[in-house]
Amino acid sequence: MNIASLSLHQxxxxxxxxxxxxxxxxxxxxxxxxxxxxxVAPQGAVTCDWSDAxxxxxxxxxxxxxxxxxxxxxxxxxxxxxxxxHYLALLQRLGSLRQAARINPGNTTTLEGVVGGLGxxxxxxxxxxxxxxxxxxxxxxxxxxxxxxxxxxRGSSLVRHMYxxxxxxxxxxxxxxxxxxxxxxxxxxxxxxxFGADIFVVDLVTIAVLREMGVLLTAIIVAGRxxxxxxxxxxVMQLNEETDALRAMGINPIEVxxxxxxxxxxxxxxxxxxxxxxxxxxxxxxxxxVNLHIPLPQFISRMQESLAPTTFWSGLIKAPVxxxxxxxxxxxxxxxxxxxxxELGRLTTVAVVQSIFFVILADAVFAVLFVQIDF
Amino acid sequence: xxxxxxxxxxxVQGLCNRFGAQVVHENLDMEVxxxxxxxxxxxxxxxxSVLLRSILGLHQQNAGTVALYGRDVDKLAAEDRxxxxxxxxxxxxxxxxxxxxxxxxNIQLPLxxxxxxxxxxxxxxxEMNLLMxxxxxxxxxxxxxxxxxxxxxxxxxxxxLALQPQLLFLxxxxxxxDPISAAAxxxxxxxxxxxxxxxxxxxxxxxDTLFRTCSRVGVIVDGKMISDTLDxxxxxxxxxxxxxxxxxxxxxxxxxxxxxxxxxxxxxGVAVAGG
Numbered sequence: 084m085n086i087a088s089l090s091l092h093q094x095x096x097x098x099x100x101x102x103x104x105x106x107x108x109x110x111x112x113x114x115x116x117x118x119x120x121x122x123v124a125p126q127g128a129v130t131c132d133w134s135d136a137x138x139x140x141x142x143x144x145x146x147x148x149x150x151x152x153x154x155x156x157x158x159x160x161x162x163x164x165x166x167x168x169h170y171l172a173l174l175q176r177l178g179s180l181r182q183a184a185r186i187n188p189g190n191t192t193t194l195e196g197v198v199g200g201l202g203x204x205x206x207x208x209x210x211x212x213x214x215x216x217x218x219x220x221x222x223x224x225x226x227x228x229x230x231x232x233x234x235x236x237r238g239s240s241l242v243r244h245m246y247x248x249x250x251x252x253x254x255x256x257x258x259x260x261x262x263x264x265x266x267x268x269x270x271x272x273x274x275x276x277x278f279g280a281d282i283f284v285v286d287l288v289t290i291a292v293l294r295e296m297g298v299l300l301t302a303i304i305v306a307g308r309x310x311x312x313x314x315x316x317x318x319v320m321q322l323n324e325e326t327d328a329l330r331a332m333g334i335n336p337i338e339v340x341x342x343x344x345x346x347x348x349x350x351x352x353x354x355x356x357x358x359x360x361x362x363x364x365x366x367x368x369x370x371x372x373v374n375l376h377i378p379l380p381q382f383i384s385r386m387q388e389s390l391a392p393t394t395f396w397s398g399l400i401k402a403p404v405x406x407x408x409x410x411x412x413x414x415x416x417x418x419x420x421x422x423x424x425x426e427l428g429r430l431t432t433v434a435v436v437q438s439i440f441f442v443i444l445a446d447a448v449f450a451v452l453f454v455q456i457d458f
Numbered sequence: 459x460x461x462x463x464x465x466x467x468x469x470v471q472g473l474c475n476r477f478g479a480q481v482v483h484e485n486l487d488m489e490v491x492x493x494x495x496x497x498x499x500x501x502x503x504x505x506x507s508v509l510l511r512s513i514l515g516l517h518q519q520n521a522g523t524v525a526l527y528g529r530d531v532d533k534l535a536a537e538d539r540x541x542x543x544x545x546x547x548x549x550x551x552x553x554x555x556x557x558x559x560x561x562x563x564n565i566q567l568p569l570x571x572x573x574x575x576x577x578x579x580x581x582x583x584x585e586m587n588l589l590m591x592x593x594x595x596x597x598x599x600x601x602x603x604x605x606x607x608x609x610x611x612x613x614x615x616x617x618x619l620a621l622q623p624q625l626l627f628l629x630x631x632x633x634x635x636d637p638i639s640a641a642a643x644x645x646x647x648x649x650x651x652x653x654x655x656x657x658x659x660x661x662x663x664x665x666d667t668l669f670r671t672c673s674r675v676g677v678i679v680d681g682k683m684i685s686d687t688l689d690x691x692x693x694x695x696x697x698x699x700x701x702x703x704x705x706x707x708x709x710x711x712x713x714x715x716x717x718x719x720x721x722x723x724x725x726x727g728v729a730v731a732g733g
Contacts, residue, residue: 172653
């Protein structure tokens with residue numbers, strides 16, 4: 084097959100274009116170069132001779148036509164001769180439609196636009212914040228109804244979510260709590276043994292695990308596991324209009340979808356925290372035994388000395404709060420999904436990132452609060 | 459090289475498809491000729507979509523051969539297979555536009571994949587395909603979720619036409635459209651069929667579309683296909699076909715089809731200009 088070429092014969096104000104070689108779509112880069120080499124447009128008619136074009140494609144024909152029109156040739160002044168492709172009538176007409184559509188101007192960035200955009204952003208953020216508060220209120224209202232109408236609690240759904248978010252999370256939560264506390268004890272031992280204060284590794288592990296790490300790690304793992312699952316499950320139901328279907332049947336989606344998830348997480352996260360605490364202490368105990376040769380009875384008695392009555396509770400009391408944050412952010416983002424699979428992915432990511440952020444923020448607030456009230 | 463002028467364009471012989479104990483197709487034969495609009499009908503669950511998926515190579519049949527342009531698709535070398543896929547366009551039932559890409563990017567997707575084109579050329583080709591299906595160029599920057607059902611069907615058609623196929627497969631192109639949009643889509647299809655000299659295989663439940671556009675119809679009954687012209691189909695004694703083509707909806711559609719065929723030329727203009 085010959086390469087595409089375009090030769091131009093100028094005849095006064097008229098052009099005669101001779102197309103040769105491969106004019107299929109695969110030759111498009113070459114054709115584009117040939118077309119760009121055309122000089123400024125004539126005032127008269129343009130005749131395109133297709134008799135030597137091989138495999139003329141509609142795309143290449145369109146490129147020729149639009150280039151001529153952009154050069155200033157009126158569509159009606161273009162004629163085609165020599166076994167012209169059958170679709171040129173269609174293209175000629177599309178060329179006219181294209182001109183008609185070309186009038187609308189493009190949008191440009193102005194200072195006004197930037198300020199307006201900022202204001203719009205602020206308004207949207209304000210609405211979002213109000214939306215979250217309203218959402219929390221709706222969940223609370225549905226929960227309130229459950230006192231007068233226990234059926235609103237959806238027992239089977241609650242149990243299922245407790246199983247999925249709680250029981251199935253036990254292995255990973257245990258493993259991570261165990262490993263992290265081994266790491267903390269190991270690093271602590273490195274430092275403390277320089278002062279001969281090995282025994283304080285027990286204090287370090289006990290207080291760190293019970294006050295902070297047990298609950299925080301559990302909350303972060305659960306945010307990654309269940310926060311994303313909540314957002315994705317509810318998001319897909321949004322995309323399938325399942326939530327709308329529920330509303331249309333007079334069933335409140337908050338009641339059947341959101342409340343069971345929120346309640347389930349609030350109920351299981353303290354349990355998971357207790358497991359994480361136990362596994363963390365076990366990890367610290369094991370490392371103390373192996374690395375520092377602290378026997379188990381000594382570890383336990385030292386642990387009891389280091390514990391204040393509130394140490395364990397100050398960790399555990401945070402668990403339901405973290406659970407509430409994770410569940411509300413996850414389900415809220417799920418409910419926000421609209422229109423496309425891309426939104427689903429984006430909001431699932433947002434759900435995980437925000438719930439981890441809120442958990443850490445709440446933890447900081449708790450830390451200050453506990454110091455202030457001497458808990 | 460594929461001979462896209464080969465007649466018949468599609469020849470399916472002895473096709474069998476089973477899902478477990480459920481037999482969908484049993485020795486199904488089908489033939490689609492050059493430059494016709496071939497409608498595929500059948501009851502729900504009769505295997506219309508499975509047949510389409512078998513032809514497209516999206517579903518491996520249990521037995522039988524599918525030949526496109528006289529070549530058995532199961533025996534094609536990889537590069538021939540790629541050329542084959544590029545030689546037809548497909549629209550899926552719900553459009554199947556990629557939701558994370560805007561309409562122009564959706565149309566350009568196959569072009570980018572199979573050709574090395576400049577951005578300017580890509581934009582021009584996307585514009586051409588949009589204009590061709592009766593959409594305005596400002597649709598190009600929109601995302602599928604921002605379009606109405608009728609516009610999505612047209613955008614999907616624009617994407618199917620992007621590689622300039624000679625053969626077009628449409629899966630329920632007018633399902634879910636209001637009668638005016640559906641009728642406009644019929645006219646658009648007829649216009650493009652005439653202008654681009656396409657061969658079209660169309661699955662449809664829409665009797666209006668069937669009577670308006672199709673030159674021949676294949677009915678899937680009892681796992682086999684009965685193909686005939688519409689006139690022939692009307693005479694067919696098979697009970698399901700009789701029920702289908704002589705039901706109350708069919709009679710209305712038929713009466714309307716006769717009435718509208720006289721204003722074809724005028725309607726075609728509307729179809730292309732209207733969005």
